[in-house]
Amino acid sequence: MANSEYGLLIDYHWCTGCKSCEMACSVEHDIPIGQFGIRVDQFGPWENAPDDWTYFFMPVPTDQCDLCAERTAKGKKPTCVHHCQAACMEYGKIEDLAKKLTDHPKQVLYAL
Amino acid sequence: MTDQENNETIGQNAGLGMSGGGKVVPMQNDPTAATRKDTWEEDGFTVVRGNARTAPGCHDNCGILMYIDKDGKLDHVEGDPDDPYNQGRLCLRCLTLPDVVYHKDRQLHPLKRDRADRGKDKWEQITWEEAYEICERELRAVQEKYGPQAIQVFCGTGRDIVGYHPMLANILDTPNQGMGFLSGQGCYVPRMFSTTMKIGNLYTGDYSQNWIDRYDNPNWVRPDYVVIWGNNPVVANSDGTLGHWIVECMKRGTKLITIDPKLTWCAAHSEYWLQVRPGTDSALALAMAHVIVEEDLYDHEFVDCWCYGFEEYQEHIKDWTPTRVAEICDIDEDLIWSAARALGNADGWALQWGVALDHTAEGFYSGASCYDLCALCGQFDKPGGMVCGKPSFGVPVTWIGSDTDWIPTKRNQYEHLHGDYPALRVIGMPSPDATLEALEGKYDYPVKAAWLQTNNCLANMGAQPQRIAKGLMEDDFNVVMDLWMTPTAMAVADVFLPVTTFPERFGLTGHQPYRTGAINKAIDTIGECRSDPQVVVEMGRIFKGADLFPWSDGEHFDEEAFYDYLLRNSGFTWDDLKSRTWAYPEMKYYRYKTGEIRDDGEPGFSTPTGRYEFYSVNLEAMGMRPLAFYEEPPESPISRPDLLEKYPLTLTTGARQWGFFHSEGRQVPHLRAIHPEPEVTIHPADAEKYGIADGDWVIIENQYGSCKQKAKIDIRIKQGVVSADHGWWFPERDREDGFFGTFESNINNCIPMRPGSTGLGCSYKSVLCSIRKA
Ligand code: SF4
Ligand code: SF4
Ligand code: SF4
Numbered sequence: 001m002a003n004s005e006y007g008l009l010i011d012y013h014w015c016t017g018c019k020s021c022e023m024a025c026s027v028e029h030d031i032p033i034g035q036f037g038i039r040v041d042q043f044g045p046w047e048n049a050p051d052d053w054t055y056f057f058m059p060v061p062t063d064q065c066d067l068c069a070e071r072t073a074k075g076k077k078p079t080c081v082h083h084c085q086a087a088c089m090e091y092g093k094i095e096d097l098a099k100k101l102t103d104h105p106k107q108v109l110y111a112l
Numbered sequence: 113m114t115d116q117e118n119n120e121t122i123g124q125n126a127g128l129g130m131s132g133g134g135k136v137v138p139m140q141n142d143p144t145a146a147t148r149k150d151t152w153e154e155d156g157f158t159v160v161r162g163n164a165r166t167a168p169g170c171h172d173n174c175g176i177l178m179y180i181d182k183d184g185k186l187d188h189v190e191g192d193p194d195d196p197y198n199q200g201r202l203c204l205r206c207l208t209l210p211d212v213v214y215h216k217d218r219q220l221h222p223l224k225r226d227r228a229d230r231g232k233d234k235w236e237q238i239t240w241e242e243a244y245e246i247c248e249r250e251l252r253a254v255q256e257k258y259g260p261q262a263i264q265v266f267c268g269t270g271r272d273i274v275g276y277h278p279m280l281a282n283i284l285d286t287p288n289q290g291m292g293f294l295s296g297q298g299c300y301v302p303r304m305f306s307t308t309m310k311i312g313n314l315y316t317g318d319y320s321q322n323w324i325d326r327y328d329n330p331n332w333v334r335p336d337y338v339v340i341w342g343n344n345p346v347v348a349n350s351d352g353t354l355g356h357w358i359v360e361c362m363k364r365g366t367k368l369i370t371i372d373p374k375l376t377w378c379a380a381h382s383e384y385w386l387q388v389r390p391g392t393d394s395a396l397a398l399a400m401a402h403v404i405v406e407e408d409l410y411d412h413e414f415v416d417c418w419c420y421g422f423e424e425y426q427e428h429i430k431d432w433t434p435t436r437v438a439e440i441c442d443i444d445e446d447l448i449w450s451a452a453r454a455l456g457n458a459d460g461w462a463l464q465w466g467v468a469l470d471h472t473a474e475g476f477y478s479g480a481s482c483y484d485l486c487a488l489c490g491q492f493d494k495p496g497g498m499v500c501g502k503p504s505f506g507v508p509v510t511w512i513g514s515d516t517d518w519i520p521t522k523r524n525q526y527e528h529l530h531g532d533y534p535a536l537r538v539i540g541m542p543s544p545d546a547t548l549e550a551l552e553g554k555y556d557y558p559v560k561a562a563w564l565q566t567n568n569c570l571a572n573m574g575a576q577p578q579r580i581a582k583g584l585m586e587d588d589f590n591v592v593m594d595l596w597m598t599p600t601a602m603a604v605a606d607v608f609l610p611v612t613t614f615p616e617r618f619g620l621t622g623h624q625p626y627r628t629g630a631i632n633k634a635i636d637t638i639g640e641c642r643s644d645p646q647v648v649v650e651m652g653r654i655f656k657g658a659d660l661f662p663w664s665d666g667e668h669f670d671e672e673a674f675y676d677y678l679l680r681n682s683g684f685t686w687d688d689l690k691s692r693t694w695a696y697p698e699m700k701y702y703r704y705k706t707g708e709i710r711d712d713g714e715p716g717f718s719t720p721t722g723r724y725e726f727y728s729v730n731l732e733a734m735g736m737r738p739l740a741f742y743e744e745p746p747e748s749p750i751s752r753p754d755l756l757e758k759y760p761l762t763l764t765t766g767a768r769q770w771g772f773f774h775s776e777g778r779q780v781p782h783l784r785a786i787h788p789e790p791e792v793t794i795h796p797a798d799a800e801k802y803g804i805a806d807g808d809w810v811i812i813e814n815q816y817g818s819c820k821q822k823a824k825i826d827i828r829i830k831q832g833v834v835s836a837d838h839g840w841w842f843p844e845r846d847r848e849d850g851f852f853g854t855f856e857s858n859i860n861n862c863i864p865m866r867p868g869s870t871g872l873g874c875s876y877k878s879v880l881c882s883i884r885k886a
Contacts, residue, residue, distance in 0.1 A: 014359055016346045016377050019770055023207045023782060027188065033785045045375055045828055055380035074155070083191055085201045085346070085356045 004111065006067055008081070009097040010059055013106035014088040017042060017057035021080035021089065028071075028079045029064065037064040038080055058108070059089070067091070067112050136683035137505050140324045140696040144194065150632060150691050157181060161192060161693050162632030163621045164206050166644075167595050167611050169270025169566065169773045172349050173621035174198035175693070176206060178634040186210050186615050186635050195694065196326050197627070198354060204771040208782045213613045213638065217596055217779050217843060220639020223608040230585050231603050233847045240640060243607050248654050250589035250606070251284060254561045260285035261526040262558035264547060266292025268573065269299060270773055271566040271611075272622045272631075275509030276648045280563065282521035283652045287528035290541040292567055293548065293574035296867030296874035297541055300351060302470040303479030304512070305539055305872060306740075309728045310483055312718025313709065314512065314625075315498035317462030319357035321626045322499055324696040327360060331701065333496035334364040336458035337383075341482055342393060342877075343466025344376045348768040350466060352511075352624025358464065369451050371396065372468075373764060374793070374835060375828040384451040387830050388441040389749075390764040391472035391878030394742035397481035399437035400452035402429045404488050409456025411490030414724075418704065418716065419487055421727025421738070428739045440742070440750075442830075455489055460496025468877050471766070473866075474743045475873030476535060480728075481740035487724045492717075493702050493709075500709060501625035504697045505682035510622040515678055518662050519652060529557050533871020534735050545867050548576075551583030561589040564605075565644055568598040571841040571854045572775040575863040575874070576816060578855060593647060596779065599841045599851035612641040618671045618690070619643060620678060628682065629694040649674060736870055745878035746866075747814075749832075752880065759814045759880035761798065765859045766838040766876055775839035790840040790857040792821040794883065795831040799823065802883050809886035812836055814879060817861035820886055834883060836862075838876075 017040055025037035038061045045055035059080075068078035072091065076082070081089040090097060094111050101107055150161045157179040164176045175195020181187045189209050193200035212218075222243035223235040238246075254262050263286040267273045281289035291297055304314055317338060323329035338358050345355030358378070362368065368382035371393065379385040388396055404410050405426055415422050434452075438445035455461055463486055469478035491497035503511040530536040531546025549555035562584055574580040584590055584604040592601035593609040601608050616638060619631035642650075646669050652660050663677035664670045676686035682695075689695060700708065707713045716722030720729045725738075732738040744751040749762065771783040778784055792810055804810055806825040811818055812834065821836055829835050841854040850856060863876055 014363060016356070016359060017770075018203065018346060018356075019786065020201065020203055020207065023204045024202070026782065027207055027210075033781055045380060051385065053375065053380040055375065055377065057377075079190070082193065082200055083202045083207065085203060086359050087199070087201065087356075 005093055006072070006091065007094040007097055007112055008061060008067070008078070008110045009090040009092065009100060009107060010110070011088040011107050012056060012058050014086040015040070015057045015059060016086050018085045020083045020085050021059050024079040024083040025065070028068070031064060035064065036062050038062065061110050061112055065112055136681070137697040140698055142324055142692070142696065145692045148194070148692055150693055154179075157187060160632055160634035162614070162634065163629040163693065165614055165619065165621050165631050166271040167613050168205065168212055168776050169268075170205060170349065171270055171352055171623050172198075172354050173624065173629055174202060174206060174354070176202070178615050180634055184635055186213055196324050196696075197321070197694070199326070201356060203349065204783060204786070205773060205777065208780055209613070209615070211780050211782060212595070213615060213635075215779060218638070219595065219597055219608060219610045220641060221610060222640065225606055227589075227606055230606070231848070231851070233602075235608070240642070243609060244650065244654055246607050247591055247651070251561060254588055255285065258558035258560050259526060260522065261287055261528070262560040263288070264292060264542065264559060264562045265289040266562055266564050266567050266569070268566040268568065268774070271644055272619060273566045273644045275514050275622055276645045277565070278514035278516050279519055280648045280651060281523055282516045282519040283648070283655045284563070285522040287523045287526045287540070288542040288547075291544065291573070292562065292564060293544045293569040293580050293865070294874075295545055295575040295863070295865050295876070296470070296475070296872050297536070297544065298470045298475065298867075298872070298874035298876060299467050299573075300470065301539070301541065302476040302872035303465060305535060306476050306480040306731075307483045309730045310480055310719070310725045311487075311492065314501045315486070315492055316351070316353065316501050316625070317464050318460070318496055318499045319353070319361055319462070321357060322696070322699040327364065331495060333460055334361050335366050335460045335462040335496040337367050337369055337454060337461040338464050339455070339461060340368055340370040340372070340378050340382070340464045341466065342371060342468025343464055344372070344378065344768060345464055346377060347770055348466065352626070353464065369454065373830040373833050374767065384447055384454065386441070386443050386447050386451060388443055389830070390468070390762055390833060391745035391748060392441040392742070393469055393472070394474070394478045394481040394740060395432065395437045395440045396448065397478070397485055398429050398432035398740070398742055399434045399448050400455065401485055401488055402432045403434060403449055403452035404456040404485070405429060407453065407456060409453065410488040414490030415488065418723050420719075420721040420723040420725045420729075425484065425726035425739060432742075455485065458489070460494055461489065461491060462497060467766070470872075471874055471877035472745050473868035473873050473875055473878070474741070476868055476870045477737070477740045477742075481742070484726055484740055487726065492724065493704055495701050499701075500703060504625055504628045505679075505695070507620065507628055507679060507682050509678055510620050510628055511625040519656065519660065529559070531555065531871060533867065536871035538734050543867065543871050545865050548580060548583055548865050551587065552579070560587050562587065562604070563591050564600060565593040565647075567592070568594065568600045568775045570600040570603055570851065571598060571858065572839045573860070575860045575865040575876070577858055577860050578817075579865065581851075593644065596843065597847060598775070599854035602847050602851045609647060610639060610641045612637055612643045616641060617643040618675060619645060620675055627694055627696045628689065630690045632690060632693065643671075645674070646671065745875060747875070747879045749880070755815070755880050759882050761881050761883060762833045763812065763814070763836060763862060763879050763881040764833055764877040765836045765863065767835050769837065772839065775841060778841060779843035790821040790837045791824045792837070792883070793824045793826050793829045793835040795829050795833070796825050796827060797831050798834070798883075799825045804883065804885055810883050811886050812859065812862060812881050812883055814862045814881040816864050816879075819855070819857050819859055819861045821857050821859070834881065
């Protein structure tokens, strides 16, 4: 079981939907094709008002996420965080990450 | 002067591939270089640090850590967090690298096949010695019978071959070397050549990639705007630009202006998104220039002191009013005014251009029209603007240029296959379009053998691929070098040569001018594969003799000695580079003011006038139009209203997909799962009109041919335009079944092999078509 003190903070405003988190997780943990440790969902596109679009991506960790227990025990970052192309994911103690939520909008914190 | 000499003169004037006076360029201070290791032990693995290049193909060189297990096997890779280039990030392609390296379908041995059995699965495994013997015998026969110009040396993109193929052309004494069967040499060459005529060097957007400390460098300023023009940078990672550098700029306050018929993530996150009709980019650039000049927002100092031909240009853009162009591009006129004003008022802005600019018939001029905007706003050599891309440390094989002086050649004695096109006559490249006509006997020039390395033209970039297949299947001799048995190899090769992946080899990084890096060998070569440059050099030994090699006795290929030789003017050795993995040359802005751009040390740019030329003296001298202009694509709703009843939609092709590199990746299960089938994106209104539901198989058809792809109904695409995948073949199918079924979904069945008036530029993103349910 993952240590529940830790979580993932995702600044999804910058997430481009590149799926590197999905793939890094799948190859690290040998997750079969069709299952995911983290999965990137697409929202939109739809036009809220002229020239104003809702079109963003949201990575969601699944039950197969163990917060990269083996890696983090060695002091490494989870592989999704390490490889995220937008560098918009952060791993840390939930209480520290939670403080960052008030910095700016469009962030999500996963307690795992 | 022969064409070749003429080209070299123009090339020198233009500073193409020159290092800048032969001086050793100092390195940037690299604080971790002394302690940086290129290999270490970690948790039972040996870790080897290197750069990801090549094969498989990519336009980037991300820093990579290769984890090797006790048995010497590549277990997994990680992005190198210490490497300034990618700072740890990796895309899907490198993350799945071991699946490519150890793939069951990889070809691990040289093969031969009887010429009579082309297209049939009648391969026989042979040794390299025999493969080379056949190549020598057949290529010499072609040389003797028809002349060496009858041999075509063709590359594709993304492997480190662009810098080495000019060596091979020298070795084989042929003047014909280029991107085989890419109509109009339509990838970067049109943009690069026209803009080099205007400013003498190639410039790229400044995302801090020239600085070892990247975004923290005090000299660097983030661009106010990045103008993303016909490119989806986060997916494409094209031309040595890692797309997510732009996301880092956005985090620091950069805004985007995106010009694209499709709503990309970047478009949706832009201040202005201009959803133009495909192929109309030049018109838009002319109208934006019109606004910037009319509202007096241009950079007077830069235009007055450093530009040539402004009066003619000013006169020329008068007629290109936003009202007129809004109609041409099919966009809101206000958007042209606002976007142009934003650029006119910005401090620094960078142009992030894409291959879409080349993919219209007169695409030769699209890049030039965008550069004119950069010049109007004084963006060249400016922080957060456009930075000069000369080969780093003067090592030309890593960017644009080659290192061929040591190879005696007779290639200059033969006229190359330029097809009478003016730009190709000058640039010294063959016309792929004329090559096909020559194969078909419609153009008088012998084309009797093709050397295809990194080139899967039948599945990927060859327009009208059935014509190409037929032509090549009837010539005298073909060699294909690749990772897999590709449709092209299956159809036409007489000899197949297997290429290594990058963990199996040493080498130099390339396809970018920012720095020089080492490709580092981490595992033993698998099977009998060899690297692309190794095979080029070995052909040199065969055709020119062992005493050709300045670096060794030439009896065997000493990989490290070869790269040491290529670095001979850099100021460091291969060993230095290998142990530090990357080296950044000193970086400065405003070098045109200090005489550090031109080879003669004078201030200014490497053009005949020493200035940025709105009015290009060289282009005029070559008989081409000196000012950037716009012309309707040959098949558009405006130029061919007569076709609209049959072919009412505009067809654009080749949008990049996460995980694939052109025709690569279809056999990698993880990558295929993300995009399992060829897709055509259709606007919901068009889908309804033609009775198509999401997921239906659809026939896309026009006067050139047809193919079948799966409908993806999506409001992201402009109404009236359909966007079709390229590069599809089905490695899981039988080899003889239409060469892995490659013509079935090949969108190039619908694209003509026909360049623009200059010989450069093509129609991959701007023809007409119809769609119907299959
Ligand atoms: S933390 Fe590790 S296990 Fe969890 S989603 Fe990320 S990569 Fe997968
Ligand atoms: S790796 Fe990062 S940018 Fe890419 S999809 Fe995942 S969260 Fe988004
Ligand atoms: S862009 Fe992707 S494929 Fe290319 S080197 Fe970087 S991680 Fe590898």
